[in-house]
Amino acid sequence: MIIETERTKCRDCYKCVRACPVKAIRVVRGRLAHELYASVVQDACIYDGTCLRECPQGAKRVKEETHLVKKMLKNGERVAISLAPSFAASLALDNPLRIVSALRKLGAQVVQETALGAEMVARAHQKMLNTSDRPIISSACPSVVSLIEKYYPDAIAYLAPFVSPAIAHGKYLKRTYPGIKVVFIGPCVAKKEEIARPDSAGAVDVALTFQELMKWLKDEGIDAAALPPGKFDGPSPGLARLFAADGGLLKTAGKDGILRRETVAASGVANCIEMINHFIAEDYPPVLVELLACPGGCISGPFSLSENDLFGRRAKLIAYVESARLREGDQEPPDYESMLPLEELCRSYENRKVEMRQPSEEELAEILERTGKFSPEDELNCGACGYSSCREKAIAVYNGMADPEMCIPYMRQRAESMANVVVEASPNGVIVATRGGTIIEVNQAAEQFLGVPRKTCIGQPVELFMDATMFHEAAKTRGSVSGENTIGDRIIKQQVMYLTAQQLLVALLEDVTSKRAEEERQFRVVAEAVARAQQVIEKQMAVAQKIAGLLGETTAETKLSLTGLMKVVREGKPGTNEPKS
Template identity: 30%
Template sequence: MRGIATPITYLRREVFKTVAKAAYDGWTIEQIEQIPYQIIQGDIPQYRESVERERAIVRSRVRLAMNMDLSDLSEDGYTKDFDLDSLGTQQVSRDLLKVIPHACEACEEKSYFVTNTCHGCLAHPCISVCPVGATSMQNGHSFIDQEKCIKCGKCFDVCPYNSIAKNERPCNAACGVNAITKDEVDRAVIIPEKCVACGMCMVSCPFGAIMDKSEIYQVIHAFKNHEEVSAIIAPAFVGQFGDKVSADQVIEGLLQLGFTDIKEVAYGADITAVEEAEHYLKHVPNNQPFLATSCCPAWTTMAMNELKDMNYCVSPSSSPMIETARAIKRKHPNTKIVFVGPCSAKKLEATYGDVHQYVDYVLTFEEVSAMFYAKNLELQTLTPSRKLDDASMDGRGFAVSGGVLKAVENVIRRMDPDAMVTIERAENLTNCRKMILLAKAGKKNGYLLEGMACPGGCVGGAGTIVNQNKANGHVQAFARQSTKNTALKTFDEFKKESL
């Protein structure tokens, strides 16, 4: 539901704004406990059947926005004793996506029913295809007996008028790795061992019952402790903070939040593009049948799990986030690195030991927007003090679906103009899984494969603010503004700096 103003987006962002303000202004625990009453005012419920339930849900949202577990609530719904200073340095856990139990409506998992557009046609194929006799004609229209129905969907597939509706739990439908189950009262439960943190369940839930943990409080705590904190910003950022806000004004805003320096993650994308081009030319198809790119962590985790003993076909290159952070740490080993991007999966990626040594925190565009609000920053009024020029148009294009393939292919063409490159891409994890299973079965030999967990690529991530189609145009325009026409130029600079 990115780009659509709904009560869910309003409540979510109000929580982020208030938590950011609490962090900057040094609120006490008692003041933080009043946040639900600030957001849900009065005695008349607006969203649920009671203000008590509305406030309980907001209270849970506040805990997650401060990177706390829901278990940090006592039985009466209030916070157990905790130390704000210790919380200020707390790292996000791997089970970062949470279902708020009292926000979940325990939706029906799946059902099919006949709508009033049924024509009662003579053929009635819905009856013919039902394997259990659950479909019949009643009063001149088709009828599905829910007690007999096994939810196979065959009637849905054959109805010539599309008069049979499919009702499916949105979080289940959005999850491409089957990581959603249910508890004893049919509320959704996320299986941490299966979840790749793409966040599509979160943005699909029409009741706002799923939320990811945030590190807003921890990043601001680092600012207030006068630590050196650098931001590395993903190329999908352009256009996220307003049509009239330039890329350089966003950078100026980040500096005024408290960051000491900012670098484009597209810089790391350039490095990744060259390394994957070199790997493809050297190993595909002679040493391995295909190469799966390494940009999207949700995609690569899913691909590794599906490929099992063929997981060597996933690129060994580090992600652009890691490459960029590593370059900064090489020069400034004591600086804290904050990835600013569109993605909840990056929060999970940053928890792994080999990554966390480079990336300390992850913030989404939505969370950073709340920080701008808390600091009363109007980005369109800012005068930039520096200009971004870290990366090529190849690296900046990583943010959109097909951009990784285009970048790697462009580099391959420059390295070996006669090389044959066959490419394929997929969006959303269901389609990505189909593609990787075909590759595993030998149907994609010689291919360079790009998978993106989110619609449209990174521009459709769970932490974005605007619609992915609109964001796509902004990213393409920003890529064309680069002074470097190939990732190889950035890679040459990288090699010189590494000596």
């Protein structure tokens, strides 16, 4: 898998679906019922890298392969670097040649410009044009090749039967340095798929992006900006250094006349598709068409690291080409055919058409109805889901590429409908008012509380129907205020909240009349019970006091009797003499 999706970062915004020129994005459900995330369908992808640029969450990432090159170097294998022509415009260096020194510090034995392969490919195109009047679409861009093979196979016959500059250069390096490993470095994602094709025959072992290169340098503690400019190995590629900009092939092949009808340069997938359709229609096709998937050419590749705009990158590339020409002087171009025979540049193509099943009208209608579209008037064709029309999205659903819940207007309508059902069914009153206190919505319960129909309330100030003190306080404090109010003979508990984002006031009303009456009844019951208890206590106290009084009297009488008895005993029987001592 070349392009992966980090599920934890994907926020199902569908921006990648909207941006992908061939809709090679499948939106699938996650572990939770409401979770949706977008993944790249590798077999349908043309690897133009649009989704990588457009994803606002950075959820799309390219498979990193730096570890493969590190392993080669660790094992003592010789490594040759093929540096894409766009390096001069794509890297944030004041002198592009500093990167050559950085690559040598990483351990590369050979560092050459991929533009050498571009020279070979341009001359192959030139030779073909000189011997045939057959219309040709350049095959230098692997994304364009995938676009034609997967979506416009009728145009395969027009593709130039030549490999890309990277593959040509890889073959040259392998031929020149037997046993060497070739690593291509550039701004392109499609190269990672291209080098794995059977017809590439192992010409390039690993394809890295500029991003992978800069991360590798950082990990190794190498600051390319601090290194002296280096020197490339091998012959000078000449004008092929312009291949990275649109029109570069035409310039190198000597077919760059700006007003020549027989040659056209187009960049950007949309323009490429338009030109391909022109070829298929055979409506006076030009002799040679240079197609590049990235707008402005490879200098705008998905992993171009320059912060300059397109004009700035193009100017930087031209400045590098001019400085190289001054530095190297006028040189006799090498015999490119002896460096790599023409048969080594030849290739074939494969019909890899992406088939989309077409639903019947009944099946299509059933899918549309699942998102509330029962007639053509219901089809908004807003494009929020990423598809240009509701029917296109329904076909994607039929093919398992999309989910019905991607329809944002439908989901909003459903959410609002559910919210309305909940609000209407609530026994509590709900009043929505502007910050100034003008009513804009009430539910059925609030109608009953206010004692007037909804249509009478809407557009009127709250003060006409109830005390608006809490509304004004909530608007003033921009917070929440709660308390109790009376509306007629009802006691209403209310909470008024200020919604900052909407600048609205929402009041929740609860009729607590019965509750307060019950509380009053319970209070009376308790009070009566307390009163009865008090009476019992008072009676018990009175009885206790009486008992205490009786006990006091009998105790006094008992004391007198006992005192008299003790006296008799002490003095002896009456009429007897007291014992003598």
